[in-house]
Amino acid sequence: MRLGWIGRDYRRSVSLVAAIVIVAPVVISSLWTWQVWSEKRSAALDRSRQGAALVSEYTSRVIQSQILLLNQIDRVVAEHPNAEAFQLHNALRAMDASFQYTTSLGIIDRNGDTVAGSRTYPLKANFADREYFKALRDTDRTFFIDRLILRPLRRDTISVVRRRPGDDFRGVITASTEISKFTDFLTTMSVEPGTLAVLVRDDGKVLARPDADDQPTFMQPDGSGMRAMAAAASGFFDAPGRLDGIKRTYAFTRVPDLPLYAVHGFSNREIWNDTFVAMLPNIAILLICAALAYLAFIGLMRRVEMERMRTSAEHNRRLLDEARRTSALREAMLKEVNHRIHNNLQTVQSLIQMQSRRQIDPAAMLKEISKRVWAISEVHSLLYRSAQYSRLELSGFIQALAANPGIVPPESGVKVVCDLEKVTIETRQAVPVALIVLEAVINALKHAFPDNRSGRINIMLRELDGQAEIVVTDNGIGLQPEGSRSSGTRLSAVLADQISGDFACETGEAGGTVVRLRFPVNLNDEDEAGGMAAAAK
């Protein structure tokens, strides 16, 4: 049963540790990964913010330079209102050449016809269909930025268009910059895998991407990007790329004084990839440690289990040895009891044989034999009732004898007074001593108080210096010369000799009879038990 319990406990412990070994690394890895991912994302976001700021600064510088050119064109036109187209062309060309980012400068009249251009002369073209022209002509807007394919140059540009000064619409002036000037910069800002820098107009039109061939697109009008940019001048948002579908986190910042946003984003997948690459060795080490811990625990548990089983086996072996010893002892005791029974029966038979040699009334003979059988029986009853079958506490027998009306009839008028110490004797001494005491009492009752006279019998039991002493005295007539007690006295002397005792029967100083028995009581703790154990072997 115990082994079964240990087995269940062992399996439960192993299962629990296995679960911990599996769950703990997963939890620790998850938390650790989340922390690393957060740090990497935060760092990437900081880089994107810095990237957006750089794009904003670059764009601001380019566009502000173009605005300065527009201001200069306005001044020239204002100072030379009657200048010829060729003169204006030359002026524009000179200004165009002075600024490295400029691709084209132009003046357009109220009808959309070209007044002058920096790169082409003569230029005969009408731009009334252009969105910027319509917006500046038909609304109160004065400034417009757009990505345009120049005509007739067919150059892809970002153009800054401004309404010419005056209350009435008098046309617009334009300053265009090659798109590559922006896309090259955006490309340098998008070198890290998954990053993307773009320039977005405040209405959501993506004017420039790193790839110059990418055509402008519009951000989702109700997307997270538009909402974020509508809410703040700078911030970040998550959105999938319109062209590549890559989910990114974008940082944005408004270009100062312009309807533009510089946007820089990083790929969340790249962050995860970086996190995974950074965490892979850590997770591997963690899993290896967990596996080693598990194996160590299993080994420890096995050792503990083996130790428990060994202890249990040892315990069972001890129990088995104990049971064998007990069984052997009981078997030896049974043999000993059997031996004693046979010996006692032989003793009873001897008593009968002795009595049969005497010339007395058969009824009286049987009565005497009956008393002796009682004495033997009482000794064994006391032995069986005692905790130690190997020893007898003698005072118990003497008290039983004195209280037995079959031995001391109440009508006899003789009182038996006991003065007894607790004296323990060996079993082999018990029957002889019991028979001697019985014989002394029976003889006193038979011979000390003739003619139904009353009297007293004193029984004293002492132990001194390893010798037990029993003295039976009466206040009767004392020993008679005819030797009426000779038969019982001979028996007592023989029995005393058997236990190496000294027996005496004499007339006392007060006149009664004194029967005295002394015998050694050198009890050894191992006498009987040791003997039986030896017999068991």
Added chain:
Amino acid sequence: MIQADDPSGGPEVHRDPISVLVVEDEALIRMVIADHLRDTGFEVTEARSADEAIQILGGAQKVDIVFSDVNLPGTMNGIDLALWLRSNQSSVLVMLTSGVGAQDMPPDIRGRIPMIMKPYDLDTVVHRLKILAAGSR
């Protein structure tokens, strides 16, 4: 001397009385069997232990049969005494008695030494001793 009267009905007639050494630590038992053996014509010597018996056997007294209890006090028990006799005085016959069953006797003794179980009948002992003595003469 011819013993004509055999109360146990024994088959043997002896020229001399059979001498028996009774070895028994129980005094009452020893006294009664010794008295009975004397009454039936044996010469009886008594000993309380095997050591005492060996002392007697070493003396001048003639002993034909040792009738010994198995369970004896002292350095030797009845079986030891029987083995001692086999080695030292093989002419002396042995009969053992015990309250222990014959099945509990050592295997080398069982069936090889005559044994009578306690409680024994006195006349049966007489009969067995006479048969034993007759077999040796």
